[in-house]
Amino acid sequence: MPRVETTASQSRVISTRCCIVGGGPAGMLVGLLLARGGVTVTVLEKHADFLRDFRGDTVHPSTLEILQQIGLLDSFLALPHRREEQLLIRFGDGFHPVAEFCGLKPFGYMAFAPQWDFLDLLSDAARAHPNFTLRMSTEATGLLHDGARVVGVRAVDVQGELEVRSDIVIACDGRDSILRAASGLRVLDFGAPMDALWFRLPRSPTDIDNTFAVPGRGRLLAMINRTAYWQAALIVRKGSSTELRAQAMSEFHALVAPLLPFTDERIKHVAGWDQVKLLEVRVDRLQRWHRPGLLLIGDAAHAMSPAGGVGINLAIQDAVAAANVLGPALCNNVSIDEMLLARVQRRRWLPTVITQSVQRVLQRNLIAPALGAQPGPAAPMPRAARWVLQFPWVRRIPARFFGYGVRRERVVFGAVARTSEAVSNALAGFID
Numbered sequence: 074m075p076r077v078e079t080t081a082s083q084s085r086v087i088s089t090r091c092c093i094v095g096g097g098p099a100g101m102l103v104g105l106l107l108a109r110g111g112v113t114v115t116v117l118e119k120h121a122d123f124l125r126d127f128r129g130d131t132v133h134p135s136t137l138e139i140l141q142q143i144g145l146l147d148s149f150l151a152l153p154h155r156r157e158e159q160l161l162i163r164f165g166d167g168f169h170p171v172a173e174f175c176g177l178k179p180f181g182y183m184a185f186a187p188q189w190d191f192l193d194l195l196s197d198a199a200r201a202h203p204n205f206t207l208r209m210s211t212e213a214t215g216l217l218h219d220g221a222r223v224v225g226v227r228a229v230d231v232q233g234e235l236e237v238r239s240d241i242v243i244a245c246d247g248r249d250s251i252l253r254a255a256s257g258l259r260v261l262d263f264g265a266p267m268d269a270l271w272f273r274l275p276r277s278p279t280d281i282d283n284t285f286a287v288p289g290r291g292r293l294l295a296m297i298n299r300t301a302y303w304q305a306a307l308i309v310r311k312g313s314s315t316e317l318r319a320q321a322m323s324e325f326h327a328l329v330a331p332l333l334p335f336t337d338e339r340i341k342h343v344a345g346w347d348q349v350k351l352l353e354v355r356v357d358r359l360q361r362w363h364r365p366g367l368l369l370i371g372d373a374a375h376a377m378s379p380a381g382g383v384g385i386n387l388a389i390q391d392a393v394a395a396a397n398v399l400g401p402a403l404c405n406n407v408s409i410d411e412m413l414l415a416r417v418q419r420r421r422w423l424p425t426v427i428t429q430s431v432q433r434v435l436q437r438n439l440i441a442p443a444l445g446a447q448p449g450p451a452a453p454m455p456r457a458a459r460w461v462l463q464f465p466w467v468r469r470i471p472a473r474f475f476g477y478g479v480r481r482e483r484v485v486f487g488a489v490a491r492t493s494e495a496v497s498n499a500l501a502g503f504i505d
């Protein structure tokens with residue numbers, strides 16, 4: 074366990090080797106890997122649990138590979154999840170497969186599981202290590218400095234203010250990162266033409282089984298099958314949700330109902346705006362992902378668009394790269410200089426730039442024109458697209474790109490959990 078002290082002013086001070094802010098996919102995985110390798114880690118998560126709705130449900134084939142490498146795949150597959158071998162789009166003339174995982178190796182499917190289950194799995198595995206601490210309901214509020222170097226974070230929990238002092242802070246606090254704002258690092262903002270409105274619809278046993286999207290004119294709909302219900306996202310023009318929310322629910326029903334492959338009655342279950350959550354879409358990237366003592370990864374370094382559903386994939390791959398690069402130095406009590414932090418950025422920069430570039434092309438050429446059109450039902454699939462997509466190997470191209478990503482990381486640090494004896498020795502070295 075990390076050291077806890079009280080200063081003369083009675084504010085609590087915690088010392089740890091590595092402080093991770095944010096218990097999303099990036100933060101939980103880098104915390105788990107570092108802890109498995111014997112590093113003393115403290116993760117701060119501002120919420121009391123992982124039970125939030127607006128997180129993607131996708132567990133990509135590349136993430137399944139990572140789980141396999143650290144021996145958690147069977148535990149994941151024992152959780153309630155769904156496997157999609159094809160992703161469908163419902164055009165005006167019916168459902169068409171547009172991405173095909175079937176035939177890809179080593180995993181021929183994309184898994185869908187509520188993200189709270191996935192995060193619980195990672196946190197349970199991490200808590201098995203004595204050198205790992207997860208502090209829920211603890212919100213980082215700023216950075217602590219010693220000259221130009223970041224030496225920890227200020228935070229607040231139910232007992233009040235505390236300081237978490239560490240040799241390195243890894244900011245994984247998502248697209249609204251407080252630490253990113255506090256760091257003063259320069260952000261390149263690429264903009265996004267859309268926002269997402271999230272809501273649930275009941276499922277009937279006779280409904281189609283697949284997760285699918287519907288490209289209506291003036292709005293788009295994504296439907297994720299969560300077995301007991303549909304998790305739906307209505308994608309609307311950026312900024313238009315305020316106008317929409319000022320109107321009666323019947324206007325919202327009229328936008329969604331024509332895109333649903335069931336009777337209009339189902340949408341009436343969304344009876345008030347309190348059942349519809351707005352999630353602002355953003356695409357941006359830090360020019361530099363680090364400062365002395367501070368590294369940012371995942372959405373904190375590069376907020377991803379939901380286009381293609383790849384943000385979790387990148388966050389996970391960043392976490393593996395960060396653990397591989399920083400783990401050995403942290404474990405051997407070597408000081409973490411900026412060159413090491415720059416190595417993490419160098420490793421993850423190209424995959425991020427390529428993925429965001431593809432998302433921006435999709436946003437500019439497909440999503441923005443569709444959202445700008447006069448509202449109407451989905452058009453039939455264009456003939457050229459239908460011809461091209463008849464070939465399974467063509468459908469495997471987007472599946473490979475979005476499912477496996479551009480540069481797959483392999484777990485090196487944390488691949489094998491250090492024995493408790495080795496960890497105790499490392500802890501003793503840290504505490505003395």
Ligand SMILES: Cc1cc2nc3c(=O)[nH]c(=O)nc-3n(C[C@H](O)[C@H](O)[C@H](O)COP(=O)(O)OP(=O)(O)OC[C@H]3O[C@@H](n4cnc5c(N)ncnc54)[C@H](O)[C@@H]3O)c2cc1C
Pocket residue numbers: 094095096097098099100117118119120128129130131211212213214245246247248249250251269352353354355370371372373376377378379381382383384385386388
């Ligand atoms: C509408 C929408 C739909 C999406 N759908 C998908 C999808 O289907 N598939 C996909 O791969 N990606 C999707 N994404 C992108 C994906 O959600 C993110 O890219 C991914 O969650 C990033 O993971 P992360 O760990 O970096 O950050 P996050 O998942 O955002 O996690 C950040 C964590 O930090 C915590 N936190 C924040 N501030 C603090 C603080 N000050 N102190 C302590 N804790 C803090 C938060 O509570 C949170 O738990 C979608 C994005 C949007 C906008």
